[in-house]
Amino acid sequence: MKEKDNFWEIEERKDEAGLGNPKRTVCVIGHKNPDTDSICSAIAYAYLKNLDSGDFRYVPVRAGQISAETQYVLNHFQVDAPPFLDNIGTRVRDMAIRQVPGVRSNISLKNAWNLMITQNVYTLPITNEENQLKGLITVNDIAKSYMEEYDSAIVSVARTPYRNILETLDAEMVVGDEDAYFDKGKVVIAAANPDVMENYIEEHDMVILGNRYESQLCAIEMQAGCIVVCLGAPVSRTIQRLARDRNCSIIVTPLDTYAVARLINQSMPVDFFMKKENLMTFHLADYTENIRDIMSKKRYRDFPILDQSGKYVGMISRRNLLGVRKRGLILVDHNEVTQAVDNVLDAEIMEIIDHHRLGSLETMTPVYFRNQPVGCTSTIIYQIYQEKMADIPKKIAGLMCSAIISDTLLFRSPTCTPLDVEAAKRLAAIAGIECESYAREMFAAGSDLQARTPEEIFYQDFKQFEFGDWNIGIGQITSMSSEELGHIKQRLMPYMEQVFAKHDADMVFFMLTDILSESSELLCYGKGAAELIQEAFGQKVVQNSALLPGVVSRKKQLVPSFMAAINRMTMV
Numbered sequence: 001m002k003e004k005d006n007f008w009e010i011e012e013r014k015d016e017a018g019l020g021n022p023k024r025t026v027c028v029i030g031h032k033n034p035d036t037d038s039i040c041s042a043i044a045y046a047y048l049k050n051l052d053s054g055d056f057r058y059v060p061v062r063a064g065q066i067s068a069e070t071q072y073v074l075n076h077f078q079v080d081a082p083p084f085l086d087n088i089g090t091r092v093r094d095m096a097i098r099q100v101p102g103v104r105s106n107i108s109l110k111n112a113w114n115l116m117i118t119q120n121v122y123t124l125p126i127t128n129e130e131n132q133l134k135g136l137i138t139v140n141d142i143a144k145s146y147m148e149e150y151d152s153a154i155v156s157v158a159r160t161p162y163r164n165i166l167e168t169l170d171a172e173m174v175v176g177d178e179d180a181y182f183d184k185g186k187v188v189i190a191a192a193n194p195d196v197m198e199n200y201i202e203e204h205d206m207v208i209l210g211n212r213y214e215s216q217l218c219a220i221e222m223q224a225g226c227i228v229v230c231l232g233a234p235v236s237r238t239i240q241r242l243a244r245d246r247n248c249s250i251i252v253t254p255l256d257t258y259a260v261a262r263l264i265n266q267s268m269p270v271d272f273f274m275k276k277e278n279l280m281t282f283h284l285a286d287y288t289e290n291i292r293d294i295m296s297k298k299r300y301r302d303f304p305i306l307d308q309s310g311k312y313v314g315m316i317s318r319r320n321l322l323g324v325r326k327r328g329l330i331l332v333d334h335n336e337v338t339q340a341v342d343n344v345l346d347a348e349i350m351e352i353i354d355h356h357r358l359g360s361l362e363t364m365t366p367v368y369f370r371n372q373p374v375g376c377t378s379t380i381i382y383q384i385y386q387e388k389m390a391d392i393p394k395k396i397a398g399l400m401c402s403a404i405i406s407d408t409l410l411f412r413s414p415t416c417t418p419l420d421v422e423a424a425k426r427l428a429a430i431a432g433i434e435c436e437s438y439a440r441e442m443f444a445a446g447s448d449l450q451a452r453t454p455e456e457i458f459y460q461d462f463k464q465f466e467f468g469d470w471n472i473g474i475g476q477i478t479s480m481s482s483e484e485l486g487h488i489k490q491r492l493m494p495y496m497e498q499v500f501a502k503h504d505a506d507m508v509f510f511m512l513t514d515i516l517s518e519s520s521e522l523l524c525y526g527k528g529a530a531e532l533i534q535e536a537f538g539q540k541v542v543q544n545s546a547l548l549p550g551v552v553s554r555k556k557q558l559v560p561s562f563m564a565a566i567n568r569m570t571m572v
Contacts (some may be wrong), residue, residue, distance in 0.1 A: 063083070159181050
């Protein structure tokens with residue numbers, strides 16, 4: 001399902017509206033399939049970081065859909081859900097895009113060449129009045145037009161504006177319309193006497209000649225479309241009158257015949273030579289990993305960039321890939337690649353705040369990494385607020401308190417520590433809530449899963465873990481109703497096989513945790529899954545299910561027991 005509030009699309013709309021923030025954006029994000037702690041910790045920590053942000057702007061985002069429990073918490077404290085971020089990989093917008101201005105399609109080849117020289121570029125974008133890309137003209141295109149075109153009619157075939165001709169030849173139009181086009185006839189040089197000229201001058205031709213009256217008269221009488229008088233020679237009134245009567249334009253240039261003949265082709269509009277079809281363009285939102293292969297296989301030097309509405313932005317080349325700026329990222333409530341937003345290794349991880357085991361994530365440079373054995377990430381963030389002597393707003397306190405209640409199952413989980421209890425009670429006082437009654441309402445909202453699909457239930461809180469060579473997926477839901485958990489089990493069991501086929505996992509497990517009885521029923525699928533449960537807990541697996549009394553924590557009970565069991569099994 002496509003999320004409506006995708007973070008980068010929101011950012012692009014702001015940029016296009018001129019509302020973009022000049023500060024560098026750093027995303028604060030929890031794990032995929034986020035729970036209440038993951039969402040609330042991201043919001044609370046981003047708020048704290050923005051109190052003294054400097055050159056950065058910290059934005060809380062999420063890597064998955066929000067659960068019913070988390071939505072209840074956000075609604076209760078009137079806080080908007082963070083925007084969705086599915087991929088932190090660098091995009092074209094993160095590259096050093098060269099601001100090469102677009103030019104109109106009617107400019108001359110000479111003008112285009114001069115622009116390339118002054119701007120030190122090899123490709124010019126051709127745009128219209130709405131800044132939409134119409135084509136591209138390259139140095140090679142201009143070189144071919146000059147070196148490979150021998151057709152004397154090419155200037156008219158290109159429908160060359162007279163203004164281009166005047167600009168190229170530094171000329172003046174004595175007779176005729178500067179806004180007209182030379183679109184019929186060929187270009188000829190009147191080097192012979194009038195008797196010979198009559199044999200090769202045809203109607204509509206452009207004739208390059210000197211100050212000889214007889215040659216000018218002959219060209220006009222032969223129905224030439226234009227005569228170009230060289231060396232700035234004056235044109236008699238008689239010739240001008242005859243030219244007007246015969247609809248023949250007269251151009252006077254200070255250049256000699258050789259220079260005019262050499263330059264005339266450079267007056268042609270770029271529209272005739274530019275590439276118009278099958279343009280290779282990229283958009284600001286394109287991922288660099290996707291365009292890298294395309295750029296390496298194409299022989300083009302430059303590639304135009306378009307924004308979300310299709311308007312031209314600038315140009316990039318292969319070398320721009322080398323200097324692409326990674327996106328800033330702060331991870332909360334996780335430190336494993338398998339649980340992180342897609343392409344996390346392409347980001348610049350700046351901080352990690354977590355309370356789980358050390359995972360598989362590696363960073364290029366040292367980062368601030370705070371990992372404490374407490375029951376909730378929000379407990380750590382509360383401590384950071386205290387250390388910085390920062391005031392905690394009522395809404396932020398409510399979010400952090402909710403996260404602690406959720407992660408510790410209202411202090412019943414074995415992961416709960418005295419620090420969690422103390423933090424939750426102090427935050428509850430700030431937020432104006434009573435932990436026991438509020439927890440019942442929050443858990444009840446989270447347990448209302450009847451209207452949700454098996455997929456939504458399964459991925460509400462699903463994580464993948466790497467144990468040596470083994471990749472194991474573990475999901476969990478909590479409920480205060482054993483009857484509801486029974487109904488959910490019947491719906492999830494057939495879905496487990498689909499999940500196993502979808503993920504690159506050796507085994508898949510799902511915990512149905514009863515808060516009141518402080519126990520879990522563990523569903524399993526995959527070769528060796530039943531044996532792992534037997535080895536870890538000594539419980540018999542019946543029809544892909546085992547009862548685990550006293551087991552409510554995935555982090556502190558299930559995962560460590562699995563790790564120990566795997567070590568024993570691999571040593572045999």
